Amino acid sequence: MCKLFNWLNNKKGKLSIIGLGPGKYIFRTLQAEYALKKADWLYGYYSYINRLLLNKKKIYSDNHFEVTRAHEAIINATNGNRVAIVSGGDSGIFAMSAVVxxxxxxxxxxxxxxxxEIIPGVTAMLAVAAACGAPLGxxxxxxxxxxxxxxxxxxIRRLDIAAKGGFIIALYNPVSNNRPWQLYAAFTIIRRHLSHNTxxxxxRAVGRKNEKIIFTTLANSPPDWVDMSTLVIIGSEKTRIVKRNNGQPPLIYSSRIIL
Amino acid sequence: MCKLFNWLNNKKGKLSIIGLGPGKYIFRTLQAEYALKKADWLYGYYSYINRLLLNKKKIYSDNHFEVTRAHEAIINATNGNRVAIVSGGDSGIFAMSAVVxxxxxxxxxxxxxxxxEIIPGVTAMLAVAAACGAPLGxxxxxxxxxxxxxxxxxxIRRLDIAAKGGFIIALYNPVSNNRPWQLYAAFTIIRRHLSHNTxxxxxRAVGRKNEKIIFTTLANSPPDWVDMSTLVIIGSEKTRIVKRNNGQPPLIYSSRIIL
Structure with missing residues:
Protein backbone atom coordinates (compact mmCIF):
# COMPACT_ATOMS: atom_id res chain seq x y z
CA MET A 1 0.00 0.00 0.00
CA CYS A 2 2.71 2.39 1.00
CA LYS A 3 4.88 1.40 -1.96
CA LEU A 4 1.96 1.80 -4.34
CA PHE A 5 1.28 5.23 -2.88
CA ASN A 6 4.92 6.19 -3.31
CA TRP A 7 4.92 4.97 -6.89
CA LEU A 8 1.76 6.97 -7.67
CA ASN A 9 3.24 9.95 -5.90
CA ASN A 10 6.42 9.72 -7.92
CA LYS A 11 4.49 9.47 -11.16
CA LYS A 12 2.66 12.65 -10.28
CA GLY A 13 4.41 15.81 -11.40
CA LYS A 14 5.73 18.26 -8.90
CA LEU A 15 6.74 21.89 -9.15
CA SER A 16 9.25 23.23 -6.64
CA ILE A 17 9.90 26.95 -6.47
CA ILE A 18 13.26 27.33 -4.80
CA GLY A 19 14.99 30.36 -3.31
CA LEU A 20 18.72 29.76 -3.71
CA GLY A 21 19.80 32.50 -1.34
CA PRO A 22 22.41 34.99 -2.45
CA GLY A 23 25.41 33.70 -4.40
CA LYS A 24 27.42 30.85 -3.00
CA TYR A 25 25.88 27.52 -2.02
CA ILE A 26 26.70 28.08 1.66
CA PHE A 27 23.88 30.64 1.79
CA ARG A 28 21.38 28.00 0.68
CA THR A 29 19.19 26.14 3.11
CA LEU A 30 19.50 22.38 3.43
CA GLN A 31 15.88 22.18 2.25
CA ALA A 32 16.77 24.00 -0.98
CA GLU A 33 19.74 21.66 -1.55
CA TYR A 34 17.49 18.64 -1.10
CA ALA A 35 14.78 20.00 -3.43
CA LEU A 36 17.35 20.80 -6.13
CA LYS A 37 18.64 17.22 -6.03
CA LYS A 38 15.11 15.80 -6.36
CA ALA A 39 14.24 17.83 -9.48
CA ASP A 40 14.87 16.56 -13.00
CA TRP A 41 14.30 19.89 -14.72
CA LEU A 42 15.58 23.31 -13.66
CA TYR A 43 14.10 26.55 -14.97
CA GLY A 44 15.50 29.98 -14.26
CA TYR A 45 17.41 33.08 -15.18
CA TYR A 46 20.83 32.41 -16.76
CA SER A 47 22.98 33.51 -13.86
CA TYR A 48 21.03 31.55 -11.24
CA ILE A 49 21.03 28.34 -13.28
CA ASN A 50 24.70 28.77 -14.12
CA ARG A 51 25.60 28.69 -10.44
CA LEU A 52 24.20 25.18 -10.14
CA LEU A 53 26.66 22.46 -11.06
CA LEU A 54 24.03 19.77 -11.07
CA ASN A 55 23.51 17.36 -13.94
CA LYS A 56 19.91 18.28 -14.82
CA LYS A 57 17.89 19.35 -17.80
CA LYS A 58 18.32 23.12 -17.63
CA ILE A 59 16.04 25.65 -19.27
CA TYR A 60 17.56 29.12 -19.22
CA SER A 61 15.65 32.30 -19.89
CA ASP A 62 16.10 36.04 -19.59
CA ASN A 63 14.63 38.20 -16.84
CA HIS A 64 11.89 39.54 -19.09
CA PHE A 65 10.39 36.11 -19.64
CA GLU A 66 9.14 35.21 -16.17
CA VAL A 67 5.61 34.48 -17.35
CA THR A 68 6.76 32.21 -20.19
CA ARG A 69 9.16 30.47 -17.78
CA ALA A 70 6.37 29.88 -15.24
CA HIS A 71 3.98 28.72 -17.94
CA GLU A 72 6.40 26.20 -19.45
CA ALA A 73 7.49 24.87 -16.07
CA ILE A 74 3.87 24.36 -14.98
CA ILE A 75 3.05 22.45 -18.18
CA ASN A 76 6.16 20.32 -17.79
CA ALA A 77 5.20 19.46 -14.20
CA THR A 78 1.55 18.74 -15.04
CA ASN A 79 2.91 16.25 -17.61
CA GLY A 80 4.28 14.27 -14.69
CA ASN A 81 7.81 15.60 -14.37
CA ARG A 82 9.72 16.82 -11.33
CA VAL A 83 10.40 20.43 -12.13
CA ALA A 84 12.08 23.21 -10.18
CA ILE A 85 12.06 26.94 -10.82
CA VAL A 86 14.97 28.67 -9.13
CA SER A 87 15.28 32.26 -7.99
CA GLY A 88 18.23 34.02 -6.39
CA GLY A 89 17.53 35.04 -2.80
CA ASP A 90 13.96 34.19 -1.80
CA SER A 91 11.49 33.18 -4.49
CA GLY A 92 8.66 35.06 -2.75
CA ILE A 93 10.26 38.54 -2.76
CA PHE A 94 9.94 40.20 -6.18
CA ALA A 95 10.61 36.82 -7.77
CA MET A 96 9.02 33.72 -9.30
CA SER A 97 6.54 32.46 -6.65
CA ALA A 98 3.96 35.18 -7.30
CA VAL A 99 4.33 34.75 -11.06
CA VAL A 100 3.64 31.01 -10.80
CA GLU A 117 6.25 23.24 -2.89
CA ILE A 118 7.75 26.64 -2.21
CA ILE A 119 11.12 26.76 -0.47
CA PRO A 120 12.14 30.04 1.12
CA GLY A 121 15.65 31.47 0.99
CA VAL A 122 17.74 34.33 2.32
CA THR A 123 16.59 37.35 0.32
CA ALA A 124 19.11 40.00 -0.81
CA MET A 125 18.22 42.60 1.83
CA LEU A 126 18.94 40.13 4.66
CA ALA A 127 22.30 39.19 3.15
CA VAL A 128 23.38 42.80 2.55
CA ALA A 129 22.21 43.75 6.04
CA ALA A 130 24.15 40.90 7.66
CA ALA A 131 27.28 41.79 5.68
CA CYS A 132 27.44 45.24 7.26
CA GLY A 133 25.75 44.87 10.67
CA ALA A 134 22.04 45.27 11.38
CA PRO A 135 20.69 48.17 9.30
CA LEU A 136 17.23 46.52 9.16
CA GLY A 137 17.08 46.43 12.94
CA ILE A 156 6.64 57.64 -5.78
CA ARG A 157 3.80 57.63 -3.27
CA ARG A 158 5.18 54.60 -1.43
CA LEU A 159 8.72 56.01 -1.28
CA ASP A 160 7.30 59.26 0.02
CA ILE A 161 5.27 57.77 2.84
CA ALA A 162 7.93 55.21 3.76
CA ALA A 163 10.52 57.95 4.23
CA LYS A 164 8.05 60.21 6.03
CA GLY A 165 7.04 57.32 8.33
CA GLY A 166 10.59 56.66 9.53
CA PHE A 167 10.83 53.22 7.93
CA ILE A 168 14.20 51.89 6.84
CA ILE A 169 13.80 51.29 3.10
CA ALA A 170 15.17 48.39 1.04
CA LEU A 171 15.04 49.10 -2.69
CA TYR A 172 14.90 46.11 -5.05
CA ASN A 173 15.47 46.30 -8.83
CA PRO A 174 17.04 49.76 -8.58
CA VAL A 175 18.47 50.13 -12.10
CA SER A 176 18.24 48.21 -15.35
CA ASN A 177 19.26 49.04 -18.91
CA ASN A 178 15.74 50.20 -19.68
CA ARG A 179 15.29 52.03 -16.38
CA PRO A 180 18.36 54.16 -15.78
CA TRP A 181 16.78 57.17 -14.01
CA GLN A 182 14.34 55.74 -11.43
CA LEU A 183 16.90 55.35 -8.65
CA TYR A 184 18.00 58.99 -8.95
CA ALA A 185 14.35 60.09 -8.88
CA ALA A 186 13.75 57.89 -5.83
CA PHE A 187 16.64 59.56 -4.00
CA THR A 188 15.21 62.99 -4.78
CA ILE A 189 11.88 61.98 -3.23
CA ILE A 190 13.49 60.46 -0.15
CA ARG A 191 15.73 63.50 0.41
CA ARG A 192 12.60 65.59 1.00
CA HIS A 193 12.02 63.78 4.29
CA LEU A 194 15.37 62.50 5.53
CA SER A 195 18.55 64.30 6.54
CA HIS A 196 21.25 64.27 3.87
CA ASN A 197 23.45 62.53 6.46
CA THR A 198 21.20 59.46 6.41
CA ARG A 204 26.03 44.30 -5.36
CA ALA A 205 26.36 40.56 -6.08
CA VAL A 206 26.34 39.83 -2.35
CA GLY A 207 27.71 36.40 -1.51
CA ARG A 208 29.44 36.08 -4.87
CA LYS A 209 33.11 36.47 -5.82
CA ASN A 210 32.55 39.95 -7.21
CA GLU A 211 30.61 41.15 -4.13
CA LYS A 212 30.78 44.89 -3.60
CA ILE A 213 29.26 46.57 -0.56
CA ILE A 214 29.73 50.27 0.14
CA PHE A 215 28.02 52.80 2.31
CA THR A 216 27.63 56.52 1.83
CA THR A 217 25.06 59.18 2.73
CA LEU A 218 21.87 60.31 1.08
CA ALA A 219 23.62 63.55 0.03
CA ASN A 220 25.63 61.63 -2.54
CA SER A 221 24.42 60.41 -5.88
CA PRO A 222 24.14 56.60 -6.24
CA PRO A 223 27.28 55.05 -7.79
CA ASP A 224 27.15 54.33 -11.52
CA TRP A 225 27.73 50.57 -11.05
CA VAL A 226 24.30 50.00 -9.44
CA ASP A 227 22.39 47.40 -11.48
CA MET A 228 19.71 44.70 -11.15
CA SER A 229 22.03 42.67 -8.88
CA THR A 230 22.24 45.55 -6.44
CA LEU A 231 20.19 46.01 -3.31
CA VAL A 232 19.97 49.46 -1.75
CA ILE A 233 19.23 50.08 1.93
CA ILE A 234 18.34 53.60 3.01
CA GLY A 235 18.61 53.99 6.74
CA SER A 236 16.39 55.98 9.09
CA GLU A 237 17.39 58.63 11.59
CA LYS A 238 18.13 55.74 13.98
CA THR A 239 20.76 54.18 11.69
CA ARG A 240 24.29 54.60 13.03
CA ILE A 241 27.89 53.71 12.20
CA VAL A 242 30.21 52.02 14.70
CA LYS A 243 33.84 52.51 13.66
CA ARG A 244 36.03 49.48 14.25
CA ASN A 245 39.70 48.84 14.91
CA ASN A 246 42.05 46.24 13.41
CA GLY A 247 41.13 47.22 9.85
CA GLN A 248 37.64 45.80 10.19
CA PRO A 249 34.82 47.52 8.30
CA PRO A 250 32.42 49.57 10.43
CA LEU A 251 29.20 48.08 11.77
CA ILE A 252 26.05 49.80 10.53
CA TYR A 253 22.93 49.26 12.60
CA SER A 254 19.49 50.71 13.22
CA SER A 255 18.66 51.00 16.88
CA ARG A 256 15.57 49.17 18.05
CA ILE A 257 15.06 51.90 20.62
CA ILE A 258 12.97 54.90 19.57
CA LEU A 259 12.30 57.37 22.36
CA MET B 1 53.65 31.24 8.63
CA CYS B 2 50.21 30.09 7.71
CA LYS B 3 50.04 27.84 10.77
CA LEU B 4 51.19 30.65 13.03
CA PHE B 5 48.55 32.91 11.54
CA ASN B 6 45.91 30.25 12.13
CA TRP B 7 47.05 29.79 15.68
CA LEU B 8 46.90 33.52 16.35
CA ASN B 9 43.55 33.67 14.66
CA ASN B 10 42.21 30.85 16.80
CA LYS B 11 43.47 32.50 19.94
CA LYS B 12 41.56 35.64 19.05
CA GLY B 13 37.99 35.60 20.20
CA LYS B 14 35.17 35.63 17.73
CA LEU B 15 31.49 36.47 18.01
CA SER B 16 29.10 34.92 15.50
CA ILE B 17 25.51 36.11 15.39
CA ILE B 18 23.58 33.35 13.69
CA GLY B 19 20.08 33.27 12.24
CA LEU B 20 18.86 29.69 12.60
CA GLY B 21 15.90 30.08 10.25
CA PRO B 22 12.49 28.91 11.39
CA GLY B 23 12.19 25.66 13.29
CA LYS B 24 13.76 22.55 11.86
CA TYR B 25 17.40 22.35 10.84
CA ILE B 26 16.51 21.94 7.16
CA PHE B 27 15.58 25.64 7.08
CA ARG B 28 19.09 26.57 8.18
CA THR B 29 21.77 27.65 5.74
CA LEU B 30 24.93 25.61 5.36
CA GLN B 31 26.83 28.68 6.56
CA ALA B 32 24.81 28.72 9.80
CA GLU B 33 25.48 25.00 10.32
CA TYR B 34 29.19 25.56 9.87
CA ALA B 35 29.31 28.55 12.22
CA LEU B 36 27.40 26.63 14.91
CA LYS B 37 29.94 23.81 14.77
CA LYS B 38 32.86 26.23 15.10
CA ALA B 39 31.52 27.92 18.24
CA ASP B 40 32.37 26.73 21.74
CA TRP B 41 29.72 28.80 23.51
CA LEU B 42 26.11 29.29 22.48
CA TYR B 43 23.95 32.12 23.86
CA GLY B 44 20.26 32.50 23.18
CA TYR B 45 16.64 32.26 24.13
CA TYR B 46 15.64 28.93 25.68
CA SER B 47 13.60 27.58 22.78
CA TYR B 48 16.25 28.40 20.14
CA ILE B 49 19.07 26.87 22.14
CA ASN B 50 16.96 23.83 22.97
CA ARG B 51 16.59 23.03 19.27
CA LEU B 52 20.34 22.61 18.96
CA LEU B 53 21.57 19.16 19.84
CA LEU B 54 25.20 20.20 19.82
CA ASN B 55 27.57 19.48 22.64
CA LYS B 56 28.50 23.07 23.55
CA LYS B 57 28.53 25.33 26.54
CA LYS B 58 25.02 26.73 26.44
CA ILE B 59 23.87 29.92 28.13
CA TYR B 60 20.10 30.24 28.12
CA SER B 61 18.21 33.40 28.83
CA ASP B 62 14.72 34.78 28.59
CA ASN B 63 13.46 37.13 25.88
CA HIS B 64 13.61 40.15 28.16
CA PHE B 65 17.36 39.82 28.68
CA GLU B 66 18.69 40.54 25.20
CA VAL B 67 21.01 43.30 26.40
CA THR B 68 22.49 41.17 29.19
CA ARG B 69 22.87 38.28 26.75
CA ALA B 70 24.68 40.49 24.21
CA HIS B 71 26.86 42.01 26.92
CA GLU B 72 27.94 38.65 28.38
CA ALA B 73 28.56 37.12 24.97
CA ILE B 74 30.73 40.09 23.91
CA ILE B 75 32.82 39.86 27.08
CA ASN B 76 33.22 36.11 26.65
CA ALA B 77 34.41 36.59 23.05
CA THR B 78 36.77 39.46 23.90
CA ASN B 79 38.35 37.07 26.43
CA GLY B 80 39.41 34.93 23.47
CA ASN B 81 36.56 32.46 23.14
CA ARG B 82 34.57 31.42 20.12
CA VAL B 83 31.07 32.51 20.96
CA ALA B 84 27.81 32.37 19.02
CA ILE B 85 24.55 34.14 19.73
CA VAL B 86 21.64 32.42 18.04
CA SER B 87 18.30 33.86 16.92
CA GLY B 88 15.36 32.11 15.34
CA GLY B 89 14.75 33.26 11.76
CA ASP B 90 17.17 36.01 10.77
CA SER B 91 19.26 37.68 13.47
CA GLY B 92 18.92 41.07 11.76
CA ILE B 93 15.11 41.32 11.82
CA PHE B 94 13.83 42.35 15.27
CA ALA B 95 16.51 40.14 16.80
CA MET B 96 20.00 40.05 18.31
CA SER B 97 22.26 41.67 15.66
CA ALA B 98 21.08 45.21 16.36
CA VAL B 99 21.32 44.63 20.13
CA VAL B 100 24.94 43.48 19.81
CA GLU B 117 30.49 37.61 11.77
CA ILE B 118 26.76 37.91 11.14
CA ILE B 119 25.06 35.02 9.37
CA PRO B 120 21.66 35.69 7.81
CA GLY B 121 18.75 33.26 7.95
CA VAL B 122 15.23 32.79 6.64
CA THR B 123 13.14 35.22 8.68
CA ALA B 124 9.61 34.24 9.80
CA MET B 125 7.72 36.27 7.21
CA LEU B 126 9.54 34.51 4.36
CA ALA B 127 8.79 31.10 5.82
CA VAL B 128 5.11 31.84 6.47
CA ALA B 129 4.79 33.36 2.99
CA ALA B 130 6.37 30.31 1.32
CA ALA B 131 4.13 27.97 3.28
CA CYS B 132 1.01 29.48 1.74
CA GLY B 133 2.10 30.83 -1.65
CA ALA B 134 3.49 34.30 -2.31
CA PRO B 135 1.60 36.83 -0.19
CA LEU B 136 4.69 39.10 -0.03
CA GLY B 137 4.80 39.25 -3.84
CA ILE B 156 0.04 53.51 15.13
CA ARG B 157 1.37 56.04 12.64
CA ARG B 158 3.37 53.40 10.75
CA LEU B 159 0.45 50.96 10.60
CA ASP B 160 -1.76 53.76 9.35
CA ILE B 161 0.51 54.87 6.51
CA ALA B 162 1.49 51.33 5.53
CA ALA B 163 -2.16 50.35 5.09
CA LYS B 164 -2.99 53.63 3.34
CA GLY B 165 0.00 53.18 1.00
CA GLY B 166 -1.10 49.75 -0.22
CA PHE B 167 1.82 47.89 1.33
CA ILE B 168 1.40 44.28 2.38
CA ILE B 169 2.15 44.29 6.12
CA ALA B 170 4.08 41.70 8.12
CA LEU B 171 3.55 42.09 11.86
CA TYR B 172 6.27 40.77 14.17
CA ASN B 173 5.86 40.32 17.95
CA PRO B 174 2.05 40.58 17.75
CA VAL B 175 1.08 39.45 21.26
CA SER B 176 2.90 38.70 24.50
CA ASN B 177 1.73 38.14 28.06
CA ASN B 178 2.38 41.78 28.87
CA ARG B 179 0.95 43.10 25.60
CA PRO B 180 -2.40 41.39 25.01
CA TRP B 181 -4.29 44.25 23.30
CA GLN B 182 -1.91 45.75 20.70
CA LEU B 183 -2.80 43.35 17.89
CA TYR B 184 -6.50 44.10 18.23
CA ALA B 185 -5.76 47.82 18.21
CA ALA B 186 -3.56 47.36 15.13
CA PHE B 187 -6.43 45.62 13.30
CA THR B 188 -8.75 48.51 14.15
CA ILE B 189 -6.29 50.98 12.61
CA ILE B 190 -5.74 48.89 9.49
CA ARG B 191 -9.48 48.36 8.95
CA ARG B 192 -9.85 52.12 8.42
CA HIS B 193 -8.02 51.81 5.10
CA LEU B 194 -8.48 48.27 3.82
CA SER B 195 -11.58 46.32 2.82
CA HIS B 196 -12.82 43.90 5.46
CA ASN B 197 -12.35 41.17 2.84
CA THR B 198 -8.57 41.70 2.85
CA ARG B 204 2.56 30.12 14.38
CA ALA B 205 5.72 28.05 15.04
CA VAL B 206 6.34 27.77 11.31
CA GLY B 207 8.70 24.95 10.42
CA ARG B 208 8.20 23.23 13.77
CA LYS B 209 6.15 20.18 14.72
CA ASN B 210 3.34 22.29 16.15
CA GLU B 211 3.18 24.59 13.10
CA LYS B 212 -0.21 26.24 12.60
CA ILE B 213 -0.99 28.41 9.60
CA ILE B 214 -4.46 29.76 8.95
CA PHE B 215 -5.91 32.50 6.81
CA THR B 216 -9.00 34.59 7.33
CA THR B 217 -10.12 38.12 6.52
CA LEU B 218 -9.60 41.44 8.20
CA ALA B 219 -13.26 41.43 9.27
CA ASN B 220 -12.51 38.71 11.79
CA SER B 221 -10.83 39.15 15.13
CA PRO B 222 -7.34 37.60 15.44
CA PRO B 223 -7.45 34.09 16.94
CA ASP B 224 -6.73 33.80 20.66
CA TRP B 225 -3.71 31.53 20.15
CA VAL B 226 -1.59 34.29 18.57
CA ASP B 227 1.62 34.73 20.58
CA MET B 228 5.27 35.81 20.23
CA SER B 229 5.94 32.83 17.93
CA THR B 230 3.28 34.04 15.52
CA LEU B 231 3.83 36.11 12.41
CA VAL B 232 0.88 37.95 10.90
CA ILE B 233 0.66 38.94 7.23
CA ILE B 234 -2.03 41.41 6.21
CA GLY B 235 -2.54 41.40 2.46
CA SER B 236 -3.23 44.32 0.16
CA GLU B 237 -6.08 44.71 -2.30
CA LYS B 238 -3.90 42.74 -4.74
CA THR B 239 -3.75 39.67 -2.49
CA ARG B 240 -5.80 36.76 -3.85
CA ILE B 241 -6.73 33.17 -3.06
CA VAL B 242 -6.35 30.35 -5.60
CA LYS B 243 -8.50 27.39 -4.58
CA ARG B 244 -6.86 24.02 -5.23
CA ASN B 245 -8.03 20.49 -5.94
CA ASN B 246 -6.84 17.18 -4.48
CA GLY B 247 -7.25 18.41 -0.91
CA GLN B 248 -4.35 20.81 -1.24
CA PRO B 249 -4.52 24.07 0.69
CA PRO B 250 -5.20 27.19 -1.39
CA LEU B 251 -2.38 29.33 -2.72
CA ILE B 252 -2.39 32.90 -1.45
CA TYR B 253 -0.44 35.42 -3.48
CA SER B 254 -0.11 39.15 -4.07
CA SER B 255 0.00 40.08 -7.72
CA ARG B 256 3.08 41.94 -8.87
CA ILE B 257 0.88 43.73 -11.39
CA ILE B 258 -0.76 46.99 -10.30
CA LEU B 259 -2.64 48.81 -13.03
Missing amino acids: CEEIDQGPAAWRNLYI NDFCAISISDNFKPWETI IVIFG | CEEIDQGPAAWRNLYI NDFCAISISDNFKPWETI IVIFG
Missing part, protein backbone atom coordinates in the same frame (compact mmCIF):
# COMPACT_ATOMS: atom_id res chain seq x y z
CA CYS A 101 0.66 31.55 -8.49
CA GLU A 102 -0.81 34.12 -10.87
CA GLU A 103 -0.37 31.79 -13.86
CA ILE A 104 -2.17 29.00 -12.00
CA ASP A 105 -4.90 31.46 -10.96
CA GLN A 106 -5.52 32.37 -14.60
CA GLY A 107 -4.76 28.99 -16.18
CA PRO A 108 -6.87 25.88 -16.84
CA ALA A 109 -8.59 24.19 -13.88
CA ALA A 110 -6.34 21.12 -14.20
CA TRP A 111 -3.35 23.18 -13.09
CA ARG A 112 -4.91 23.44 -9.65
CA ASN A 113 -4.20 19.75 -9.14
CA LEU A 114 -0.47 20.27 -9.44
CA TYR A 115 1.59 19.51 -6.36
CA ILE A 116 3.58 22.64 -5.52
CA ASN A 138 13.80 48.35 13.14
CA ASP A 139 10.59 48.68 11.08
CA PHE A 140 11.34 48.61 7.36
CA CYS A 141 9.79 48.51 3.89
CA ALA A 142 10.84 46.62 0.79
CA ILE A 143 9.95 48.40 -2.45
CA SER A 144 10.71 47.39 -6.02
CA ILE A 145 11.27 50.57 -8.01
CA SER A 146 10.75 48.84 -11.34
CA ASP A 147 7.77 50.42 -13.07
CA ASN A 148 7.37 47.51 -15.48
CA PHE A 149 4.29 46.25 -13.61
CA LYS A 150 3.10 49.18 -11.55
CA PRO A 151 2.70 52.89 -12.22
CA TRP A 152 5.59 55.16 -11.33
CA GLU A 153 3.08 57.29 -9.37
CA THR A 154 2.43 54.34 -7.03
CA ILE A 155 6.17 53.91 -6.46
CA ILE A 199 23.26 56.33 5.80
CA VAL A 200 22.76 54.52 2.50
CA ILE A 201 24.15 51.06 1.67
CA PHE A 202 24.69 49.63 -1.80
CA GLY A 203 25.26 45.88 -1.99
CA CYS B 101 25.86 46.39 17.52
CA GLU B 102 24.31 48.86 19.96
CA GLU B 103 26.17 47.33 22.91
CA ILE B 104 29.48 47.63 21.04
CA ASP B 105 28.59 51.20 20.06
CA GLN B 106 28.11 52.13 23.71
CA GLY B 107 30.74 49.83 25.22
CA PRO B 108 34.48 50.22 25.89
CA ALA B 109 36.75 50.97 22.91
CA ALA B 110 38.40 47.54 23.18
CA TRP B 111 35.16 45.89 22.08
CA ARG B 112 35.64 47.44 18.64
CA ASN B 113 38.55 45.07 18.06
CA LEU B 114 36.34 42.02 18.35
CA TYR B 115 36.01 39.89 15.24
CA ILE B 116 32.30 39.63 14.42
CA ASN B 138 4.68 43.04 -3.97
CA ASP B 139 5.91 46.00 -1.88
CA PHE B 140 5.66 45.25 1.83
CA CYS B 141 6.50 46.54 5.31
CA ALA B 142 7.68 44.68 8.37
CA ILE B 143 6.57 46.26 11.65
CA SER B 144 7.13 45.07 15.20
CA ILE B 145 4.09 46.04 17.23
CA SER B 146 5.88 45.63 20.53
CA ASP B 147 5.92 48.98 22.32
CA ASN B 148 8.68 47.93 24.69
CA PHE B 149 11.24 50.06 22.83
CA LYS B 150 9.20 52.54 20.82
CA PRO B 151 6.14 54.65 21.55
CA TRP B 152 2.77 53.17 20.66
CA GLU B 153 2.06 56.42 18.75
CA THR B 154 4.94 55.63 16.37
CA ILE B 155 3.54 52.13 15.77
CA ILE B 199 -6.79 38.40 3.41
CA VAL B 200 -4.92 37.93 6.68
CA ILE B 201 -2.54 35.06 7.46
CA PHE B 202 -1.51 33.87 10.92
CA GLY B 203 1.52 31.58 11.05
